[in-house]
Amino acid sequence: MYFSTPALLLATLSLTPTLISAHGKVAAVSGDAGGNGTAIGILGGIVPGPGKNRVTEVDTTVFGKTNIATNGLGKTQKNGKNTVAMVAGTMDQSGATLPQVSDGGSIQGTFHVVTTDGAGPVQAMIDTTGTGQFADGIKANVVTDVPGNKGNIRPSGKVPRGLSYVALRARNLVARASNVNMDFPIDITVPAGTTCTGTVAGQQNVCFMKIANSNRAGPFGGVIAFQMAGGAVGNTTTATGAAGAAGAAGAAGAAGAAGAAVGSASAKGVKAGKGATAKRFVA
Ligand SMILES: *[C@@H]1O[C@H](CO)[C@@H](O)[C@H](O)[C@H]1NC(C)=O
Ligand SMILES: *[C@@H]1O[C@H](CO)[C@@H](O)[C@H](O)[C@H]1NC(C)=O
Numbered sequence: 001m002y003f004s005t006p007a008l009l010l011a012t013l014s015l016t017p018t019l020i021s022a023h024g025k026v027a028a029v030s031g032d033a034g035g036n037g038t039a040i041g042i043l044g045g046i047v048p049g050p051g052k053n054r055v056t057e058v059d060t061t062v063f064g065k066t067n068i069a070t071n072g073l074g075k076t077q078k079n080g081k082n083t084v085a086m087v088a089g090t091m092d093q094s095g096a097t098l099p100q101v102s103d104g105g106s107i108q109g110t111f112h113v114v115t116t117d118g119a120g121p122v123q124a125m126i127d128t129t130g131t132g133q134f135a136d137g138i139k140a141n142v143v144t145d146v147p148g149n150k151g152n153i154r155p156s157g158k159v160p161r162g163l164s165y166v167a168l169r170a171r172n173l174v175a176r177a178s179n180v181n182m183d184f185p186i187d188i189t190v191p192a193g194t195t196c197t198g199t200v201a202g203q204q205n206v207c208f209m210k211i212a213n214s215n216r217a218g219p220f221g222g223v224i225a226f227q228m229a230g231g232a233v234g235n236t237t238t239a240t241g242a243a244g245a246a247g248a249a250g251a252a253g254a255a256g257a258a259g260a261a262v263g264s265a266s267a268k269g270v271k272a273g274k275g276a277t278a279k280r281f282v283a
Helices: 006-015 084-094 162-174 243-253 254-262
Strands: 024-031 034-039 106-115 122-127 138-144 178-189 198-200 203-213 220-228
Touching: 034 220, 084 198, 084 220, 106 220, 106 254, 198 243
Parallel strands: 024 220
Antiparallel strands: 024 034, 024 106, 106 178, 122 138, 122 203, 138 178, 198 203, 203 220
8 A cells, every 4th residue: 555645644544443453463372281272362263364454463462562571461452451361261262271381391382473563573471370460470481483573574474684674664554564374383481480379260370471572563462371280289388378279280180182282383374365454553
């Protein structure tokens, strides 16, 4: 889309819906000890991969601040503010056992790049309380990252450098981000000794992990829930007094089989047709 005058450009931007939309999402995750999950707010297969921004971006999370250590669960265009209770919806789609992580283990999964501003690199932060308190969280090491330059990627999946990055970023901000529709594997280590204390969607000993890029147009990503396998025995210091916690540990053991299914999600998505929708503008 080209604009002949600045006035027309401004007029067009002011017509753009001010609703947030997001462009890179955490589609599926598992733990090294099993389980299966997806990010809060994800709607699953009903959201198409290719197509116009307004149909492909509805269920991916946008966060307000590029600082990963910021509280809150973000929001999606379709359902607004993400809530702790929405973890139940992720379990409806992904199974009754949340991703299970062994001590010093990891979360693996698929990050879906929807449009050109939804790419990597990503950062990850763990909130052991399962409430969204990421300001007090633990930084997690991203071992396998999503490609990108400050959150931007070309429609081809190639990482833009130098001037081509500047041009792409400028284009993303004033016009619209082009459809990318590709999956990339992520692998994030959970520090040894992590103990989860949250109670979420009927589950005990739940942690949250926020995974997000640093694109100033978003940032974009998602929040997932997970448990430490054998939950209650994590850190004896912090586990002391958590009398009810031991009950949940049994469920963790059964998670083995489900985990393997997601681990292999490394296939690249098929390049899709170009969408032609005005992109929203986030100041
Ligand atoms: C795991 O979760 C993903 C994301 O919700 C879902 O697409 C997939 O079907 C689930 N796999 C299994 C084996 O339940
Ligand atoms: C358990 O947590 C306490 C308090 O945070 C910490 O001092 C201790 O080092 C932890 N122990 C292990 C084994 O991680």
